[in-house]
Each structure stands twice: as C-alpha cells, then as structure tokens.
Amino acid sequence: MEKLKYALFTGCTAKQSTPEQMMSTMAVANKLGIELVELTEASCCGASHLQDYDDFLSLVLNARNIAYAEKHGLTMVTICNTCQLNTAMTKHRLDNNEELKAKVNEKLAEVGLEYKGTSPVTHFLYAIIDDFGLDKLKEMVVTPLSQFNIAPFYGCHNIRPSELQNETHKSAENPYNPTSLDDLIIACGGMNVDYDEKNKCCGFHAELQSPHTAAALTGNAIAGAMDNNADWMVTPCPLCHLKLDTQADHASEAIGREVELPVLHMQQMVGLALGCTPAELGLKHHVTKVDFV
Amino acid sequence: MSTEHKITTQNVNFKVFRFNADEDYLPYYEDYNMEVTSEEVVLDILNRIKWDHDGSFSYRRSCRHGICGACAIKVNGRSTLACKESMNDMIDLFGNELTIEPLSKKRAIKDMIIDKADFWDKHAAVQPYLVAEIDEAPTSENLVSPEEENALDDADLCIQCGACHYACPAVEHNEDFFGPAAFAAAYRFSADVRDHSETRLADVNEEKQGVWDCVKCFECAEACPKEINPIGKITKLHQMAFQEGIAKNNVAVRHAVGFKKSIVKNGVLDEGGLVLYSEGPAIVKHIPVALKMFSKGKIVPPWGITKSENLDEIKKLVKSSSTAKF
Numbered sequence: 001m002e003k004l005k006y007a008l009f010t011g012c013t014a015k016q017s018t019p020e021q022m023m024s025t026m027a028v029a030n031k032l033g034i035e036l037v038e039l040t041e042a043s044c045c046g047a048s049h050l051q052d053y054d055d056f057l058s059l060v061l062n063a064r065n066i067a068y069a070e071k072h073g074l075t076m077v078t079i080c081n082t083c084q085l086n087t088a089m090t091k092h093r094l095d096n097n098e099e100l101k102a103k104v105n106e107k108l109a110e111v112g113l114e115y116k117g118t119s120p121v122t123h124f125l126y127a128i129i130d131d132f133g134l135d136k137l138k139e140m141v142v143t144p145l146s147q148f149n150i151a152p153f154y155g156c157h158n159i160r161p162s163e164l165q166n167e168t169h170k171s172a173e174n175p176y177n178p179t180s181l182d183d184l185i186i187a188c189g190g191m192n193v194d195y196d197e198k199n200k201c202c203g204f205h206a207e208l209q210s211p212h213t214a215a216a217l218t219g220n221a222i223a224g225a226m227d228n229n230a231d232w233m234v235t236p237c238p239l240c241h242l243k244l245d246t247q248a249d250h251a252s253e254a255i256g257r258e259v260e261l262p263v264l265h266m267q268q269m270v271g272l273a274l275g276c277t278p279a280e281l282g283l284k285h286h287v288t289k290v291d292f293v
Numbered sequence: 294m295s296t297e298h299k300i301t302t303q304n305v306n307f308k309v310f311r312f313n314a315d316e317d318y319l320p321y322y323e324d325y326n327m328e329v330t331s332e333e334v335v336l337d338i339l340n341r342i343k344w345d346h347d348g349s350f351s352y353r354r355s356c357r358h359g360i361c362g363a364c365a366i367k368v369n370g371r372s373t374l375a376c377k378e379s380m381n382d383m384i385d386l387f388g389n390e391l392t393i394e395p396l397s398k399k400r401a402i403k404d405m406i407i408d409k410a411d412f413w414d415k416h417a418a419v420q421p422y423l424v425a426e427i428d429e430a431p432t433s434e435n436l437v438s439p440e441e442e443n444a445l446d447d448a449d450l451c452i453q454c455g456a457c458h459y460a461c462p463a464v465e466h467n468e469d470f471f472g473p474a475a476f477a478a479a480y481r482f483s484a485d486v487r488d489h490s491e492t493r494l495a496d497v498n499e500e501k502q503g504v505w506d507c508v509k510c511f512e513c514a515e516a517c518p519k520e521i522n523p524i525g526k527i528t529k530l531h532q533m534a535f536q537e538g539i540a541k542n543n544v545a546v547r548h549a550v551g552f553k554k555s556i557v558k559n560g561v562l563d564e565g566g567l568v569l570y571s572e573g574p575a576i577v578k579h580i581p582v583a584l585k586m587f588s589k590g591k592i593v594p595p596w597g598i599t600k601s602e603n604l605d606e607i608k609k610l611v612k613s614s615s616t617a618k619f
C-alpha cells in the first residue's frame with residue numbers, strides 16, 4: 001500500500017487544552033506510517049458558534065482552511081468532531097451552490113486563494129477505518145487491551161446530521177446505532193461497552209450559557225458507561241473529552257450522584273495498543289487520572 | 294428493467310412498550326413475534342398488535358398519509374412516522390429485533406400515547422401565526438414573491454408531530470426551553486415578509502427559554518420526518534437577532550461574537566480569552582476547574598498561543614467578509 005498522507009487540520013483544542021491529543025495523534029500516525037502535513041495557516045473553524053453570529057464569515061474562513069489542503073493536493077483530516085462538522089458542512093454548501101462558491105471565492109481571491117472543492121475532508125477516526133483498515137491495525141497491535149471494558153462515546157458532530165456525515169465518510173454510520181468506535185475498540189483487543197448514551201450529546205456547546213443542561217448530559221453519559229461496567233471511556237472528539245474529563249464534579253452535582261471515569265482520546269487508545277509509552281500519549285495531561293496504565 | 298415486484302416476508306421480534314397510567318405502577322415491555330411483509334409500514338404492525346393480539350393496545354393515528362403528525366413513535370430510539378416508515382427500511386437499519394416505544398416514555402399515558410401538553414404550550418408561546426395589520430378592504434392582492442416564500446426554507450412544512458421536540462436533550466433538562474419545533478415555527482413566521490410581530494424574535498432569544506440553550510446535537514435534524522432541519526432554523530433565528538439589533542449583551546451572545554474577536558487576533562482561538570470575554574466577572578466560577586486544568590498543563594496563556602501563519606490573510610478576510618454587527 002502506498003503511504004497514506006493527509007493535510008492535518010489540528011483545530012485549536014489540540015494546541016491548547018488537550019495537548020495530549022496532539023501528542024497521541026502524532027505518535028499514532030508515526031506508528032501507523034501515516035504522514036500528516038500540519039496546516040499551520042489554518043484558522044479556527046468557529047466551533048459551531050461563529051455561524052450563529054456571521055454565517056458568511058464562517059464560510060469564508062472554513063473555505064480558506066480547505067483551500068490550503070487543496071494546495072497540498074491532500075485529503076484534509078480533522079481530529080475534532082466539531083471541526084469536522086464545520087469543515088464538511090462548508091464543503092457541502094459550497095460544492096452544491098455555485099453562486100455561494102463564487103461569492104466566497106471572490107473574497108478568497110483578495111488573498112490569492114481559491115476554494116476548488118478538490119480535497120475531501122474526513123475525521124482521523126474514519127481515515128484509520130476507511131483508508132488504513134482495521135484488519136491491518138489489528139495485526140500491528142502489540143499490547144491488546146483485552147482486560148478492559150471500554151465505553152465508546154461518539155460525539156454528536158461525527159454522526160449527525162447523518163446525511164452530511166454519510167456523504168463524507170466511506171463507511172456509512174447509523175446515528176442511532178453507530179459502530180465505528182466500537183470496531184476500533186475491538187481492533188485494539190478491548191471489550192466494547194454498549195450503553196444508551198454512547199451516541200448522545202455531552203453538552204459541551206452550551207456549557208457557558210446553559211450549565212445545568214450541559215452538566216446533566218455529561219453526568220448521564222459517564223453514569224451510563226459506569227452502570228455498564230466500563231473501566232474507561234474513549235472518544236474521537238477533544239471537546240467531548242474536555243467535558244467528560246474535566247467536568248466530573250459539575251456533572252455529579254447535576255445528576256445527584258458521584259460519577260467519574262478516565263476518558264481517553266481514541267488516538268491514546270490506539271497508541272496504547274500499538275505499544276506507545278504513556279509519556280508519548282500525554283496521559284499525565286488528564287484531569288481525571290488515568291490510573292490503569 | 295423488470296417492473297416485477299416480489300413481496301418478501303421476514304420474521305421479526307417486537308419488544309413493545311406497554312403502560313397504562315391508570316393501572317400500572319411501572320411500564321413493561323411485551324414481546325410480539327410476527328411475519329412481516331416487505332409491503333408493510335410500522336403502522337401496520339401497530340394495527341396488527343391491536344387487532345390480532347391485544348385490543349387494548351393504544352396509539353394515535355389519523356391521516357395515514359404523513360400529514361397529521363399523530364403517529365410519531367420511536368423504533369430502536371429513532372423517531373419515525375409510523376404510517377410512512379417502511380418495515381423493510383427499519384429491518385435494514387436495525388435487524389430483526391425491534392423495540393417500539395412512544396416518543397417520550399416519561400410522558401406516556403397509554404402505550405404509544407403521550408401527553409404532548411408541553412409541546413403545544415411552547416408552540417403557542419411563539420406566536421405561531423402572522424402578526425399583521427390587515428386592511429379590511431384591500432384594493433389589491435397581498436402578493437408574496439417566490440423568493441420571499443423561499444426564505445421560509447420549508448419551515449412551513451412542519452406537521453407538529455413532536456418527533457424533534459422529544460428527541461431534544463435541552464427540552465429534557467431545561468423545562469423552559471421552547472424546543473426545536475417551536476423554534477421552527479417561530480422562524481416560519483418571523484421570516485414571513487407579511488409578519489410584523491414585535492415580540493416573537495425577542496422571546497425566542499430570551500436566556501431562559503431561548504435558542505441560545507440549544508446544545509447543537511442535531512438530534513432534531515435527524516428526527517424530523519419532514520426534513521425541516523430545526524437546528525438550521527435555530528441558526529437563522531440567532532442570525533436574525535443580530536440583524537435586527539436585538540441580540541442582548543449576555544454570555545451566550547458574547548460567546549458567539551467572541552470567536553470572531555479571537556480569530557482576528559490570533560487566527561486560532563484563545564480558549565481562555567473566549568471564556569473571559571463571554572463570562573466577564575462571572576469567570577470566577579470557572580476558577581476551580583481552571584486550576585485543575587492548569588496543573589495538568591491544559592491552559593495556554595495568551596502569550597503562549599501559536600498564532601496561525603499568514604495571519605494577515607485572516608485579518609484581511611475578517612475585514613472584507615464580515616456581514617454582522619454586535
């Protein structure tokens with residue numbers, strides 16, 4: 001197989017509040033022999049909020065990010081569900097509306113860029129599943145996670161709206177019964193935990209304006225995983241991670257019950273199975289202690 | 294191409310939610326095993342349970358044409374209009390073990406029938422009608438152009454089935470939150486050129502019940518059988534608030550605006566700066582979590598942020614492409 005190569009849109013979180021996600025992404029890519037070219041010119045995607053204020057500006061900025069991936073002639077890979085949604089949504093709208101695309105390109109031309117629509121946009125989770133392949137990953141596992149019950153937490157913006165997601169990923173996902181992350185857990189040798197909240201919302205995006213709703217959703221998710229005997233949780237989204245990892249106290253308060261579980265980024269889980277060290281995976285950067293390694 | 298259409302049969306096990314608020318202390322599930330033909334819709338199964346197994350089984354249906362909105366229920370957690378949903382599609386999606394439940398278990402009155410009072414109250418609260426001065430003796434027609442009609446973005450196709458409302462986690466945890474269907478209705482009328490309501494847009498922007506508490510989960514978009522995409526309408530209501538200059542200076546509004554401030558400065562987000570700008574003095578409540586994060590190396594100070602390369606491009610684009618003011 002030819003070496004896989006992508007343009008990496010890190011998003012902001014991996015460079016700030018989840019440094020462990022950046023570290024583990026690079027460590028895993030290295031082990032798998034995937035080349036990631038970081039889009040250092042990229043701006044924030046707007047995190048599903050900017051468009052509430054200024055939709056056109058959000059489109060232009062996201063189109064600019066994709067234009068840089070196009071310049072490299074590479075598929076863009078994201079490591080944040082919300083970055084994925086914003087970027088893929090921009091791509092969908094521009095690719096299906098010539099007039100809008102022309103308007104956006106008029107602006108991009110001012111800085112010598114053009115959005116063409118030539119680079120697909122996919123999340124690293126799906127790059128591993130669709131392009132690298134789980135069979136191949138399985139063969140590379142040196143430390144199977146067989147003693148762990150692992151609860152997958154999918155994160156809204158990788159599975160909904162399904163119409164957009166299924167046009168973006170090769171492997172179609174049923175938002176009411178997603179399987180990609182379960183499959184990844186199994187490929188790493190772990191036991192996948194089934195629970196009601198695995199495809200539900202963590203509440204991240206309303207944390208400031210609606211703290212009770214946000215905390216209750218986080219609490220329900222952790223409680224669901226705990227009640228089904230999970231040893232830890234795993235997520236492809238750094239924003240879900242922040243919520244589940246750093247907000248256990250608020251979450252417990254909101255649902256009136258002590259809840260807490262270690263939460264790993266999916267890159268960290270894969271990294272453990274591939275024999276990366278805890279230091280390489282940044283396990284010390286978690287607020288909820290990762291005490292099982 | 295052959296037009297021959299083969300009817301096939303499959304064996305399906307149904308786990309059906311049963312509850313009678315007058316008699317039962319707790320709900321329970323009843324199993325029904327049936328041969329299901331490829332021609333059937335979910336409503337046919339409900340009918341067969343009632344006609345062949347238990348005459349007391351209760352559900353709502355009326356039009357049988359996907360237009361009255363009465364028959365919305367959940368199959369394996371997915372909202373569906375029973376009269377339109379093909380059984381074959383359900384089996385393709387979920388296999389031969391199907392769980393049939395009402396839209397909201399906690400609001401169940403009898404089996405599939407739920408108390409939809411909160412849905413209707415919230416619908417009524419957004420002025421779901423045109424607010425207009427009607428000239429009682431008009432001399433010409435009140436014309437609406439196709440473009441103006443397009444602006445409704447299909448929000449007028451809502452059949453009030455409640456599927457989105459009862460799929461919405463914000464509705465579950467904030468009893469004041471109007472919910473996706475009410476917002477879609479609010480948008481439908483606020484986007485109508487003939488409408489002159491002076492209160493609707495402000496009401497749906499209030500902190501307690503308004504659009505800002507949406508957690509952006511897209512459950513509503515997924516649930517809607519009419520593909521109305523309620524969260525898309527919520528986004529438009531946000532934008533309208535800025536266009537009309539009624540967006541209040543509160544944490545939610547500053548949070549949305551704050552992204553632009555951060556982007557123009559760094560290209561990337563300044564996470565701490567965004568929370569500070571959004572919360573103002575209320576930032577103190579985040580200190581305990583912030584300290585924990587800091588001790589784990591999760592907080593980058595403003596001077597430590599790696600700005601986007603070619604930041605001048607971003608600044609230029611923000612200047613030339615901004616369309617909203619706050």
Ligand code: SF4
Nearest residue numbers: 011012013045047083
């Ligand atoms: S969603 Fe988060 S991480 Fe992704 S670009 Fe945006 S703010 Fe940055």
Ligand code: SF4
Nearest residue numbers: 461507508510511513
């Ligand atoms: S996107 Fe918003 S309105 Fe829609 S279901 Fe989620 S929280 Fe409710």
Ligand code: SF4
Nearest residue numbers: 451452454455457517
């Ligand atoms: S928006 Fe869609 S799901 Fe919600 S009530 Fe209307 S038709 Fe039903």
Ligand code: FES
Nearest residue numbers: 357359362364376
């Ligand atoms: S019976 Fe009217 S919508 Fe199904």
